[in-house]
Amino acid sequence: MTREEKIGQMVQLAGEFYKEEDSENTGPMHEMNMSAEKMTTIGSVLGISGAQTLITIQKEHLAKSRLGIPLLFMADVIHGYRTIFPISLGMACTWNPDLIEESAVIAAKEAAVSGLHVTFAPMVDLVRDARWGRVMEATGEDPYLNQLYARAFVRGYQGKNLAIDTLRIAACIKHFAGYGAPVAGREYNTVELSERTLRDMYLPAYQAGIDEGSKLVMTAFNSLDGVPATANKSLMREMLRKELGFEGVLISDWASVGEMIPHGIAENLKEAGELAIEAGVDIEMMTGAYLNYLSELVDEGKVAESMIDEAVFRILTLKNELGLFENPYRGANSTEEKTIVFSSEHREKAREIAEESIVLLKNKEQVLPLTVHQKVALIVHEGQAKDVLGAWSWKGQQEESVSLYEGLLQHIPKEAIVLKTFVNGQTELDEDWLTDVDVIVAAIGESSYMSGEGASRSNIKLPSEQIQLIKELRTLNKPLVVTLFNGRPLDLTDIVQDVDSMLEAWFPGTEAGSAVANVLYGKKNPSGKLTMSFPKAVGQVPLYYNQDNTGRPLTALNQDDKYLSRYLDVDNSPLFPFGYGLSYTYFKYSPMQVTLTKSKKNQTDEVQIKLKITNSGKFAGTEVVQLYIRDKVGKVVRPIKELKRFKKVSLEPSESIVISFSLSEQDFEYVHQDFSVSVESGEFELMIGPNSEEVETNTVYLAFKRSE
Numbered sequence: 001m002t003r004e005e006k007i008g009q010m011v012q013l014a015g016e017f018y019k020e021e022d023s024e025n026t027g028p029m030h031e032m033n034m035s036a037e038k039m040t041t042i043g044s045v046l047g048i049s050g051a052q053t054l055i056t057i058q059k060e061h062l063a064k065s066r067l068g069i070p071l072l073f074m075a076d077v078i079h080g081y082r083t084i085f086p087i088s089l090g091m092a093c094t095w096n097p098d099l100i101e102e103s104a105v106i107a108a109k110e111a112a113v114s115g116l117h118v119t120f121a122p123m124v125d126l127v128r129d130a131r132w133g134r135v136m137e138a139t140g141e142d143p144y145l146n147q148l149y150a151r152a153f154v155r156g157y158q159g160k161n162l163a164i165d166t167l168r169i170a171a172c173i174k175h176f177a178g179y180g181a182p183v184a185g186r187e188y189n190t191v192e193l194s195e196r197t198l199r200d201m202y203l204p205a206y207q208a209g210i211d212e213g214s215k216l217v218m219t220a221f222n223s224l225d226g227v228p229a230t231a232n233k234s235l236m237r238e239m240l241r242k243e244l245g246f247e248g249v250l251i252s253d254w255a256s257v258g259e260m261i262p263h264g265i266a267e268n269l270k271e272a273g274e275l276a277i278e279a280g281v282d283i284e285m286m287t288g289a290y291l292n293y294l295s296e297l298v299d300e301g302k303v304a305e306s307m308i309d310e311a312v313f314r315i316l317t318l319k320n321e322l323g324l325f326e327n328p329y330r331g332a333n334s335t336e337e338k339t340i341v342f343s344s345e346h347r348e349k350a351r352e353i354a355e356e357s358i359v360l361l362k363n364k365e366q367v368l369p370l371t372v373h374q375k376v377a378l379i380v381h382e383g384q385a386k387d388v389l390g391a392w393s394w395k396g397q398q399e400e401s402v403s404l405y406e407g408l409l410q411h412i413p414k415e416a417i418v419l420k421t422f423v424n425g426q427t428e429l430d431e432d433w434l435t436d437v438d439v440i441v442a443a444i445g446e447s448s449y450m451s452g453e454g455a456s457r458s459n460i461k462l463p464s465e466q467i468q469l470i471k472e473l474r475t476l477n478k479p480l481v482v483t484l485f486n487g488r489p490l491d492l493t494d495i496v497q498d499v500d501s502m503l504e505a506w507f508p509g510t511e512a513g514s515a516v517a518n519v520l521y522g523k524k525n526p527s528g529k530l531t532m533s534f535p536k537a538v539g540q541v542p543l544y545y546n547q548d549n550t551g552r553p554l555t556a557l558n559q560d561d562k563y564l565s566r567y568l569d570v571d572n573s574p575l576f577p578f579g580y581g582l583s584y585t586y587f588k589y590s591p592m593q594v595t596l597t598k599s600k601k602n603q604t605d606e607v608q609i610k611l612k613i614t615n616s617g618k619f620a621g622t623e624v625v626q627l628y629i630r631d632k633v634g635k636v637v638r639p640i641k642e643l644k645r646f647k648k649v650s651l652e653p654s655e656s657i658v659i660s661f662s663l664s665e666q667d668f669e670y671v672h673q674d675f676s677v678s679v680e681s682g683e684f685e686l687m688i689g690p691n692s693e694e695v696e697t698n699t700v701y702l703a704f705k706r707s708e
């Protein structure tokens with residue numbers, strides 16, 4: 001390979017470079033100083049899909065490429081290709097990694113048959129700040145749960161052998177590292193994390209994705225410890241490569257190499273390119289630093305050609321692992337595409353996952369489930385009835401999704417529905433429309449534009465006109481049910497007292513209306529549990545359950561003391577805590593039985609916990625039993641709670657089940673100040689309950705051997 005051909009492999013272009021109308025003198029080619037000749041050396045393309053389209057591009061590329069090295073095709077298949085699943089923050093509320101894996105298997109199948117090789121997913125950034133729009137792509141505030149989901153997504157996308165299973169695609173965990181903690185929740189903003197917190201809270205999910213074999217990692221836009229991730233040599237070459245053991249392809253985020261200039265650590269694109277290759281970025285997404293300056297940097301002795309060779313080796317290894325040298329068209333098949341993409345089986349699975357993602361936040365007097373004998377007034381936002389796919393819905397089509405109105409029609413005749421639309425909270429609430437209406441269902445929340453990338457909000461309340469609408473509906477003295485469609489935890493304090501029942505449906509995806517209606521009518525008893533805290537006020541944010549106790553904790557006993565870690569105008573607790581979600585039935589927890597045993601290997605303490613769960617209500621239902629720990633005294637401050645296990649159990653009315661958990665020394669370990677990982681003997685709290693706040697606590701003394 002010539003040096004130009006090697007460098008070409010390290011360049012990724014957007015699909016528009018392959019549209020007929022672009023020429024060398026206008027459009028993106030001109031801006032990138034691209035030529036038709038250079039195009040023959042390019043290594044990968046992003047943001048375009050479709051079997052016939054990609055087969056054609058690949059064929060034309062191979063015909064022009066001297067070496068016949070196939071292109072890689074990549075895209076953002078985040079929660080579905082065309083069959084769209086709930087946003088990741090919604091799917092996370094299933095507490096069901098197997099379901100997440102199934103969604104990724106389907107997404108991969110639809111993407112691969114449409115010609116794609118790589119998805120820029122899963123996003124495994126831990127998130128604690130609801131102001132940040134991209135929380136919708138994340139799985140929440142807990143490192144244990146995020147690890148399970150990172151693994152499930154990677155397993156689902158990649159399967160076991162990408163060279164043989166051409167209906168799987170390579171995964172790309174992102175964004176390394178710490179992108180989920182921008183200062184003030186402001187998109188692309190600086191990240192200020194101690195390295196210890198980064199390691200203790202944020203790295204576990206990246207490590208899990210890498211251990212599961214993710215073929216790619218994407219660099220984050222943000223700076224970390226003053227250095228933009230994309231140019232952060234110690235973050236990439238030391239931590240990612242050496243410590244986390246990542247051997248795959250490191251790809252920049254869109255234009256993040258060029259953004260070294262506005263970040264203020266590169267004078268120009270040439271310097272930016274030098275920083276990126278030094279940090280070990282293999283593929284540059286959509287800036288021309290490598291294309292236009294890497295060869296010059298080698299000639300000037302600033303960059304060793306061996307760095308280019310290692311990058312190209314990893315890129316070609318990925319292409320080989322995908323079987324592209326044997327079959328450059330891999331799974332692309334325009335005939336199969338017609339039957340696989342958006343199949344009824346896929347939509348059926350999307351509905352099932354959407355149902356399990358829904359969280360019942362309130363249900364006073366059991367207004368839900370509805371019965372088919374009730375007449376329903378459905379209030380929906382004008383023009384947003386099908387805005388249910390979320391901000392990253394690749395080939396998902398809103399018009400193909402099921403609206404809530406259409407979902408209700410699967411249960412009751414249209415004569416039983418009074419459909420009212422509101423624009424900016426205004427709807428004609430003339431008196432007569434209410435006659436013989438038994439219940440009001442209001443579909444409110446955010447538009448999909450209000451979350452996702454570039455969608456940070458300083459105020460996370462519902463739009464004020466929607467709050468006003470709920471207040472007016474409340475005056476009508478009818479049972480009032482709210483279904484929320486949104487991409488982040490919202491501050492719901494303005495309406496929580498006014499509504500009788502409230503469902504958090506997130507952006508449920510293609511089968512939104514069917515899933516929500518099935519829950520409303522009790523065909524599916526809601527079982528979702530929040531994986532991100534809902535604050536009482538945006539001023540509490542970042543708010544998360546696994547917080548530190550501080551030196552002056554606010555407790556039930558010192559509420560009147562001013563000089564505590566608290567606010568003057570709101571308490572410290574969330575409106576709805578991590579792990580929270582109601583059911584149409586009730587579950588009774590027996591007191592936990594704790595047994596300490598000694599491990600055979602080194603006589604260190606292990607913990608066995610047993611308890612009985614009973615469905616004491618009249619509906620069959622599913623409960624997520626959660627086990628938290630607390631290390632009472634550590635070498636660094638320890639969180640007041642840490643999720644360590646959970647069990648999802650389905651029970652018929654009056655049915656009971658005994659469940660057990662076991663914990664070993666490793667489950668109690670944490671990152672010390674010197675970044676070593678271990679745990680000291682001492683007192684630990686064991687907590688069990690249906691969410692992170694309603695827990696039964698048992699305190700034990702555990703003697704660990706490794707700490708001696």
Ligand code: GLC
Binds near residue numbers: 120174254453
């Ligand atoms: C975007 C996102 C990243 C995405 C990439 C390609 O800016 O940050 O998550 O994969 O560009 O679309």
